[in-house]
Amino acid sequence: MNQNFVRLNNGIEMPQLGLGCWDMWGADARRAVETALEIGYRLIDTAAMYRNEAEVGAALTTAALPRADVFVITKVANTDQGYDSTLRAYEASCRRLNLDFVDLYLVHWPVSGLRRETWRAMEKLYADGAVRAIGVCNYLSPFLREMDEYAGITPALNQCEITPYLFLKDLIIDCQTRSIQLQAWSPLLRGKRFNDPKLQAMAHKYGKTPAQILLRWALDHGISTIPKSASPERLKENFDVFDFSLTDADLAIMDGFNEDFRSSGEDPMRFW
Ligand SMILES: NC(=O)c1ccc[n+]([C@@H]2O[C@H](COP(=O)([O-])OP(=O)(O)OC[C@H]3O[C@@H](n4cnc5c(N)ncnc54)[C@H](OP(=O)(O)O)[C@@H]3O)[C@@H](O)[C@H]2O)c1
Known part of the structure; x- marks a missing residue:
């Protein structure tokens, strides 16, 4: 199956x-990652907090793909934030993943009081060539503006909850302006809007599933997306989205689905 690539602000794909x-x-977890790699997925998003880096690493070992063909993301846990502890956490993640380096290392949440020092460690990892790119998660615009005061390196990517039902238009524009790639987490809203008649009508129009329409909405906005599934059928379904795209008019209609609905219930501004 085909897929698309995006170029991050430091030139890597x-x-x-x-x-x-x-x-x-x-x-x-190991089986899901192995199946995904067999289907053709080449981007894997994990985190120290998910407690499955070792299984992701084992699946990568089984798949035995050339290292350059797989893009691995992991994240520094909230409890490891701070300068020295972030540096140590990165090494520990690499060990668990059984990798010499991670492609993209992210700050998992904008933890109060630690953002500056954590980012200083991220920049050190990048400057040392230990990681190919660094970025953040859940950095809504106030956190990005705060970074202007302390960051020497612009994050390559910002992973945030963003869906038609949580249409953060200003954040999309802010990230575009700053050359930060947006990546959508919980792109399927953990299934909580699959029964919405508006979404079902759109799926019917394209002959696709609600999940595929939600993924296409992100892709057609230029957003990267990381749906989770542990089922082989749904892994295939979620990857089978590169043979169609939404019209501009339908994209705009879906933007109008916004309900400011957070499927996780987690508002990053609680860290402000
Ligand atoms: N940075 C952060 O703070 C943060 C926060 C949350 C999530 N994330 C990342 O984003 C990823 C995705 O978000 P998520 O796991 O919260 O939710 P999600 O991808 O929106 O939804 C996953 C749920 O939908 C089901 N599902 C998957 N494909 C489906 C399909 N085609 N049809 C019907 N149901 C389907 C899955 O069940 P089955 O497994 O049974 O298919 C699972 O219960 C996470 O796994 C994680 O990597 C990051």
Whole structure:
């Protein structure tokens, strides 16, 4: 199956769609990543907080793909933020993943009081060539503006909850202006809007599933997306989205689905 790539602000390429690995553990996690890699997924998003880096690493070992063909993302846990602890956390993640380096290392949440020092460590990892790119998660615009005061390196990517039902238009524009690639987490809203008649009508129009329409909405906005599934059928379904795109008019209609709805219930501004 085909797929798209995006170019990050430091010139490196990343598949636009990947596998999200939250909420999968042990043998299930390993099997899901192995299946995804067999299907053709080449972007894997995990995190120290997901407690499955070792299983992701084991699946990568089994797949035995050339290292350059797989783009691996992991994240520094909130409890490891700060300068020295971030540096140590990165090494520990690489060890668990059984990798010499991670393609993209992210700050998992904008933890109060630690953002500056954590980012200083991220910049050190990047300057040392230990990681190919660095970025953040859940940095809504106030956090990005604050970064202007302390960051020497612009994050390559910002991973945020963003869907038609949480249409953060200003954040999309802000990230575009700053050359920060947006990546959507919980792009399927954990299934919480699959029954919305508006979404179902759109799926019917294109002969696709609600999940595929939600993923296409992100891709057609130029957003990277990382749906999670542990089921082989749904892994295939979620990857099978490169043979169509939404018209501009339908994209605009879906932008209008906005309800400011956070499927996780987590508002990053609680860290402000
Ligand atoms: N940076 C952050 O703070 C942050 C926060 C949350 C998530 N994330 C990342 O984003 C990834 C995706 O988000 P998410 O896991 O919260 O939710 P999601 O991808 O929106 O939804 C996953 C849920 O939808 C189901 N599903 C998947 N494909 C489906 C399909 N085609 N049809 C019907 N149901 C389907 C999955 O079940 P099955 O497994 O049974 O298919 C699972 O229950 C995470 O795995 C993680 O990597 C990052």
